[in-house]
Amino acid sequence: MTSAAKETPVPDEASDHHAVVSTFDLFSIGVGPSSSHTVGPMRAAKIFIGDLKEANMLERVASLRIDMYGSLALTGDGHGTPDAILMGVEGEAPESVETSTIKSRVQDIHTNKSLRINGTHRIHFDPEKHLIFNYFQSLPQHPNGLRFCAYDKDTNLIATNEYFSIGGGFVVNDKTQMDHGENVYYKQDFSEEASLADRQQQDIAVAALPFKNAQELLEVCRRENMTIAQVVFENELKWRSAEEIRDRLLKIWNTMDESIRNGVMASTQAYLPGKLRVKRRAPGLYNKLLKGLYGPISVKQYNDTQIAPTSNPVSDLSSHTTPHTESPLSLSVLPKRERKRFFLPALDYLSVYAIAVNEENACGGRVVTAPTNGAAGTIPSVLKYYLEFISENPERDVMEFLLTTAAIGMLFKRGASISAAEVGCQGEVGVACSMAAAGFTAVMGGSIDQVENAAEIGMEHNLGLTCDPIAGLVQVPCIERNALAAVKAIAAAQLALNGEGDHRVTLDQVIETMRQTGLDMMSKYKETSQGGLAVNVPVC
Known part of the structure; x- marks a missing residue:
């Protein structure tokens, strides 16, 4: 072999410089059901x-x-x-x-x-x-x-x-x-204010801390002594100000929380659209949870976890202009945290919150792609559970959770797919489970290795998940599947937090396995309603 053959080709900077899409491309506010x-x-x-x-x-x-x-x-x-x-x-x-x-x-x-x-x-x-x-x-x-x-x-x-x-x-x-x-x-739609040229400029921007896969992401974190959320925050600063990053993240969460509210506060007698005649379950389940917490109730309540940007945020974002190489802004906005005690009072909350979001999605309501509409309930339910039962600093926790989950979503988007039509539901609910597991581990104070481990576990046990919606509706099995993915994400995080971050299977290996599994999967199990439950459950 000649020396030239041994050299590693230099990737084309315009097409292969990083795995980063903006967090706000991955999480966007849209309309259901898909x-x-x-x-x-x-x-x-x-x-x-x-x-x-x-x-x-x-x-x-x-x-x-x-x-x-x-x-x-x-x-x-x-x-x-x-x-x-x-x-x-x-x-x-x-x-x-x-x-x-x-x-x-x-x-x-x-x-x-x-x-x-x-x-x-x-x-x-x-x-x-x-x-x-x-x-x-x-x-x-x-x-x-x-x-x-x-x-x-x-x-x-x-x-x-x-x-x-x-x-x-x-x-x-x-x-x-x-x-x-x-x-x-x-x-993202380009408006009169955001021109075509502006959008093109965003797409070719080189990340401050580039990474193409999970291994490179971890290496960046170790080299810079930063968390995954801090790395993503530094990359986002290439496109927008720190204030805008914070405000957009809080807007994403507030929209997620509103979709949960709309789902649990709906009529207990309401049905989802379509010929399946599926009755809304979240309102009734939520009523039962409230009775368990507050005793007999006459008026349904909702624990609002909306967050307004503070006038005096964690750090003075507007005045901090120190270059990244001297003192990264993310270190003050998202400081590293102490490990938290694992607190798991009721998995029922995870289920009802996930079901609420996906019932809103099925009705064509406003939801956040996380990373898709069909998987929109998993990440919000895990984050709301954390904010209600564990969080001590909701604004900072929302930012760290969403930025961490976004990093994992970016890896799946580059390394495989988040399209059920391409790889089955493993690319939607499976990816959401992996993302949520990583985000939860991060805000619980887990190390970067534990975060990567949680993400790997979350996907490893969703490999091969098919997409076979009955009657072509994003209802059965999609809604319950989000609830189970939320529970599985917490379990994955718990396993990772109880370990030291050492594990046999890496996230990169499971992402590649998911991609190959999607290629091997028969097309009838890829959002066509031509196989599986869609043909074995009669629709009258």
């Missing part, structure tokens, strides 16, 4: 319409044809994909659409056979003819494919594009497609 089938398609439609506007072609559009492929076609109806696409075409974004108006607006489109493109002029659009379900066809890049075609008044094709919803609300096309969907150019 990040890949609802949030992503709504974003894709809005992006296509935005491109037409930017090219001064919007006024020429007289009609549209929209094709859904693969999993988007097979389970799109139950996942709300058609409605999401129509809202995106009308200019709505998942973060801001008024969820209570979607049904009536979609009904109006069906009745009048027209829609307001980008919220401006009306064009002819008959969903029965122009919104096409290609059930057994897939575009080669990804199972969740969309094709948009715009026509003028003479039915001439004037614009077309294809988009792929790759999980967690991430949307890519040929221009942005990279390994494992690493480039997240289309995750």
Whole structure:
């Protein structure tokens, strides 16, 4: 072997410099019931319409044809994909659409056979003819494919594009497609204030503390004597100020907490939408928990854990300008903590909180992708449990928990997938369990090795988890699965905290195993409703 053959190739800095996507790309506020089938398609439609506007072609559009492929076609109806696409075409974004108006607006489109493109002029659009379900066809890049075609008044094709919803609300096309969907150019909608150039600049920013896998992440932590949350915080400073990081993290948590509130405070007689006629369980379960804590109650209560940014935060973020190499800002914002006593009074709380979030998601309510809508209940339930029973500094704990979980999510996104259509539910609920286990271990005072161990345990025992939703709805088995994943995350953290961080299987090994398992998994178990429970449980 020559010396040249022994040399390690230098990676291309533009495409392989880190595994980091922004925490706020991984956690984003959207609408249920699915990040890949609802949030992503709504974003894709809005992006296509935005491109037409930017090219001064919007006024020429007289009609549209929209094709859904693969999993988007097979389970799109139950996942709300058609409605999401129509809202995106009308200019709505998942973060801001008024969820209570979607049904009536979609009904109006069906009745009048027209829609307001980008919220401006009306064009002819008959969903029965122009919104096409290609059930057994897939575009080669990804199972969740969309094709948009715009026509003028003479039915001439004037614009077309294809988009792929790759999980967690991430949307890519040929221009942005990279390994494992690493480039997240289309995750967040760019508004008038956030230009296309600004978004491109964020995507090419080199992380302050780059890492490509768990091993490199741990090496960075050891070299810098930092926690995982501190490393992620330093990387986030490349994109936004410390105040904005704190405020956005608290907004994410407050939205999570609000989704729990909405779920547990719903009517005990309410049913989830769709032909399964699944009754909401969270309100009744929560009532039983309250009776256990407070005795007989006449009015249902809710323990609010919303957090407003403090006027005098942990450190003076606005005045701290010392360069990272001298004194990293994260060391003062997220100081290392003492080990906490493990306190586990009632796993019932984990279950009811997770069920509450996923019932809200199933109803098309506002939730946070964590890392996806189908897995949206696991991380919030674990964090709320910690804040209610253990936390002594909620603001700091929310920041450390979410930044730690984000790091683990980044590793799965780069090394495998967070799309059930690509790797099964192990990529959604399995990843959420791993993320939650890591976050809980971190705020309990675990070492970086224990955090990595907890994340590994959380995924190792979700390997091979299939996605086979009954009737294409994000209800059975999805809702209960989130509750069990939350309990499993706490158990994984407990095992890791009781050890010294030494373990035989590494997180990188389990991520690669998950990727290979997803490739080997039969397509009918990847969010198609063509196998498993979906075909063995009759729907009357």
